[in-house]
Every structure is written in structure tokens, then in C-alpha cells.
Amino acid sequence: MSGTDKTKAGLEIQGPVVILVEPQLGENIGMTARAMGNFALTELRLVNPRDGWPNIAAQRAAAGADHIIENVGLFETLDQAVADLDLVFATTARSHDQAKPVVGPEAAAREIQGHVVSGGRAGILFGRERAGLTNEEVARANRIITYPVNPGFASLNLAQAVLLMGYEWFKLVTSGALPFAMPERSERASQEQMEAFFENLVRELDRVEFLRPAEKRETMLVNLRNIFFRMEPTRQDMHTLHGVIMAIAEGRKGPAKGGVLDSEQATRLRALIAEQGAVASLPDSRGSLRGLARLLRRNPTDAERMLWHALSRDRRFAGQFKRQTPVGRQIPDFVSFVHRLAIELVNTDESEAIAADRAARRAWLESRNYRVVDINVADIEADLERELVRLAAIVGEAR
Numbered sequence: 001m002s003g004t005d006k007t008k009a010g011l012e013i014q015g016p017v018v019i020l021v022e023p024q025l026g027e028n029i030g031m032t033a034r035a036m037g038n039f040a041l042t043e044l045r046l047v048n049p050r051d052g053w054p055n056i057a058a059q060r061a062a063a064g065a066d067h068i069i070e071n072v073g074l075f076e077t078l079d080q081a082v083a084d085l086d087l088v089f090a091t092t093a094r095s096h097d098q099a100k101p102v103v104g105p106e107a108a109a110r111e112i113q114g115h116v117v118s119g120g121r122a123g124i125l126f127g128r129e130r131a132g133l134t135n136e137e138v139a140r141a142n143r144i145i146t147y148p149v150n151p152g153f154a155s156l157n158l159a160q161a162v163l164l165m166g167y168e169w170f171k172l173v174t175s176g177a178l179p180f181a182m183p184e185r186s187e188r189a190s191q192e193q194m195e196a197f198f199e200n201l202v203r204e205l206d207r208v209e210f211l212r213p214a215e216k217r218e219t220m221l222v223n224l225r226n227i228f229f230r231m232e233p234t235r236q237d238m239h240t241l242h243g244v245i246m247a248i249a250e251g252r253k254g255p256a257k258g259g260v261l262d263s264e265q266a267t268r269l270r271a272l273i274a275e276q277g278a279v280a281s282l283p284d285s286r287g288s289l290r291g292l293a294r295l296l297r298r299n300p301t302d303a304e305r306m307l308w309h310a311l312s313r314d315r316r317f318a319g320q321f322k323r324q325t326p327v328g329r330q331i332p333d334f335v336s337f338v339h340r341l342a343i344e345l346v347n348t349d350e351s352e353a354i355a356a357d358r359a360a361r362r363a364w365l366e367s368r369n370y371r372v373v374d375i376n377v378a379d380i381e382a383d384l385e386r387e388l389v390r391l392a393a394i395v396g397e398a399r
Helices: 026-038 056-061 078-082 105-117 135-139 158-173 191-207 214-230 235-250 263-278 285-298 302-313 352-366 377-382 384-398
Strands: 017-021 044-047 073-075 087-091 122-126 143-145 334-336 341-346 371-376
Touching (some): 017 078, 044 078, 078 122, 105 143, 105 158, 302 334, 302 341, 302 384, 341 352, 341 377, 371 384, 377 384
Parallel strands (some): 017 122, 044 073, 087 143, 341 371
Antiparallel strands (some): 334 341
């Protein structure tokens, strides 16, 4: 699992020595060092490693446990490696038929910690990847450690065996403290706040006739109440849930309200806007006109999105165009007031009504000295850059 926080200092705890007897692969030595680093074990000793030492494969596999790799103790014999220790454990999956105590990792960790705290020196032997420890090597230990594993498949990778032992020891000495916990939440919501939210929820559910049939209403309310009260929400949770309910009830007010319009739907909206403009003298007509215009701006078609993204970021056009902005009573797809240039997007196979509405808008704009440029939606989707080059040339002429 990745995620080491390099801003935090590692723990320095006096622990057992890890001794690998005739390890065969450098990669396993490196992964052992990494496992040791995970659990604050720092002293690694090697007895006659097959591929010699130092070993580049071990350095690579250590994944940052350089402080362990760089201070490895190298010994020719096991006797030399354990000479300064007064409590030695041998890890093995086989009994070896030796009359000495056999313990699991947890019990071994407790004895090791008690021994180290009292000033003793403890070590744990791990054997070769292929064959483990010999009878003679196990005989040099005071205790045997064996793991509670599947007896039909008991062999562990060397680094895994070290990791399991390191985990049990580290868990013991740190009392199982976790490195982080859930962040502090805001204070718990009061009953008053919970009831206010629930009343709001029920009111909106009644508006959409959710609590039906009538004979099941009370049961449904009890179930809903239990859902939220089991959560033990905070005050902030309640504020968020209130916002969710109101957003659903009132409708979203941000971009893409109601989804993406197709060209026909957008044109019909423009027709409604034109009708509102024709009766602008009537009460509230201007408010309706602005509301429909906002709806168009919040619901661009796919082609409008593509072209607007280009127009607003391309240096040739940036800041020169507006999208779905009324020009008098008309709303072209894009307009440049600086260049008196309007852009209309033309959809394939559009209806006669839509084409007539566009023609009327063109005539109105051209009568007021606006140049109107038609761009096919299919051309934008097929080759946007080609259309931008064409538009740049038209803008240049307008200048």
C-alpha cells in the first residue's frame, strides 16, 4: 500500500535483530528491508548471502529503506551473527523434532519486548528461501516461532515472514495505535435541527405525492426518520442535506440546467424569446425575455460548447464574442458587438419552421448592419479548426 507521508518522522524503537541465513535473492533481501522499515525494525544481519554483498537488486527492492540496507551487518557464520544476543528465536514451518518451546508471532513479540525492555538483546532467524533453516541452525535458538497458516500450504515468502513478525511486534509496542483517524467533524446535529430538516423533507415529498398510499404514510415516515437518525449526522451534514432537498425541489440553477438542448429545441426557445420581444410593452415581458435567454445560455448544444470553448480560448477571438446574448429582440448563437458580426449554427435536416425563424433573424440583424455567418454543425464536429480559420478571415475583413 503506497502513501508514505515524508513529512512525518519515523519511530525509533529498540527491537529485535532480523537475521537472514544464506538468503538467495537480492530482491528478497530488499523486500525484507522494506518490511522492516514498515514496522520500525532497523538492524538487519546477513549470513553468507549467496550473491554477495552489496547487492544492487536488494537496493532497488528496498523501495526507500536505505537506512536499513546501508547498515546491514555481514557475517560468514551463524555463530558470529548471534554471538552478542541472549535470546534467539528461529522461524520455521516444520517441527524439526526439537524439545524447545514453540510459540506463535504474538507470544514471541511479547517475550521479545519484555526481554528488550529489561536490557537484553533478542534476534529472529529466518532461513533460506528454498529450504529454510537446518536442524543445526534451529538448535542454536532458544525458541521456535511458527505461524498459524494453512498446513497444506505453509511456505511463506521470506519478506512476508519478516513482515508478519514485525507487525506483531510493532503492534505490541505501539498499543496498536493507528497513524491517523477520521478528521474531527462539526458538532452533532441537535434534535431541533433534525426535526426542521425532516419537516422540510416531508413537505417536499408531499408535494410530489411520494408518501402514498395514505394507509402506509405513517410507516414510511417512521422508516425515513430512522434512516436519518441512525446516521447521527452533524450540523454540517444537516446543512448539506437541506441544500440537497431544496436543489431537487427548486431545480438546479447552475450550468446545463435540464440537460443539453438539441438545435431544434434551442431554436424554439429563440422563437419564444422573439414573441416576448414583440410584446415587450406588456407587464413582466422583459422578465420573461431574460429568463428564456438565461435558459439558452445554460443549455448549450454540443456544437455550441465546442465552438464557444474555441472562441473563448483562441487568441484570434478571445474576448470578442458573446454566446446567447440578445441583440435587441433577437438572440444569435454568437455575436461580436465589436465587429458587428453574428454567428448562426445550422443543423442538418432542420425543419422549415426553424429555417424560416433563422431567415427572419438574419434579415433583422442585417437591417441593422450586422453581418451574419452560418456555420454547419456537422462542419464544426468534423473539422473545427477549418471553421475557425474561415471565421478568422471573416473577422479580418470586418476589421
